[in-house]
Amino acid sequence: MDERGLVRRCSAGEPGARQEMYETYAGRVLAVCRRYVRDADRARDLTHDTFLKAWDSLDRFRPRRAGSLGAWLSQIAAHLAVDELRREKRFVEIPDQVRNDGSEEAPVDAERLSQVPVEELIDLIAELPEGYRAVFNLFCLDGFPHREIAKMLGITEKTSQTQYLKARHKLAAMIAAKYGTDE
Numbered sequence: 001m002d003e004r005g006l007v008r009r010c011s012a013g014e015p016g017a018r019q020e021m022y023e024t025y026a027g028r029v030l031a032v033c034r035r036y037v038r039d040a041d042r043a044r045d046l047t048h049d050t051f052l053k054a055w056d057s058l059d060r061f062r063p064r065r066a067g068s069l070g071a072w073l074s075q076i077a078a079h080l081a082v083d084e085l086r087r088e089k090r091f092v093e094i095p096d097q098v099r100n101d102g103s104e105e106a107p108v109d110a111e112r113l114s115q116v117p118v119e120e121l122i123d124l125i126a127e128l129p130e131g132y133r134a135v136f137n138l139f140c141l142d143g144f145p146h147r148e149i150a151k152m153l154g155i156t157e158k159t160s161q162t163q164y165l166k167a168r169h170k171l172a173a174m175i176a177a178k179y180g181t182d183e
Contacts, residue, residue, distance in 0.1 A: 003063055003066070003067075003068060003069040004063055006020060006021055006024075006069070007058055007061055007063075007069065010055060010058055011058045011059070018051075018055060021051070021054075021069075022051055025069070025070055025073050026047060026051075028070055028073070028074060029047045029050050029051070029073050029074065029077045030043055030044065030047045032074045032077040032078055032081070033046040033047050033050070033077050033080075033081050034126065035078075035081075035122075035125070035126070035133070035137045035141065036078065036081035036082065036085065036130075036133065036134055036137060037081055037084070037085070037130070038126060038130070042084075046077060046080050046081050046084065047077065049080055050073060050076050050077040050080055051073075053076055053080065054072070054073055054076055057076075078137075078138070078142060079152070081134075082134055082138070082152050082153060085130055085131070085134050085153070086152075086153050086154050115179065116175060116179065120178075124171060124174045124175065124178070125137070125171065127174065128167050128170055128171065129170075131163055132163050132164075132166055132167035132170060133167065134153065135149060135153070135160050135163040135164045135167060136163075136164060136167040136168070136171070138152070139160075139164050140164075146160040146161050146164070
């Protein structure tokens, strides 16, 4: 599929072009939205909002290589989902005395992690509390640094780091509960 041509056709208002874009990318966009929000209806609403925002912003799309359109739509979806979580105040500032509780990172060795099917790992990530899940997704899956995550979410960089660490602890505990430990 020619992404540039599809974008041009959508911009020109060609009949069926927006439907083609939606049908081509809706699954991917919905998957991104579901990474951030648990509720399926909210995720579908965010998917629709993503396409509306994209269609209004097609003049800003700059393809760099094949797959750029899907990546651009995914980025819009992630930002919309994070904006919604921020508006709902799903992120809690963590007091300094709680930040440095001295706990070590819960161990999950690489071999055990490799035994967890990807679909089940995604399901476990989806079970994390929304604040933890958003920071985990932004840092681990989307590759944003904590400084940028903090700006996106309206939290401090330290809170982003702490929520990421707590997400890893919780995820490790969930994996250990489901698959056992070596001890």
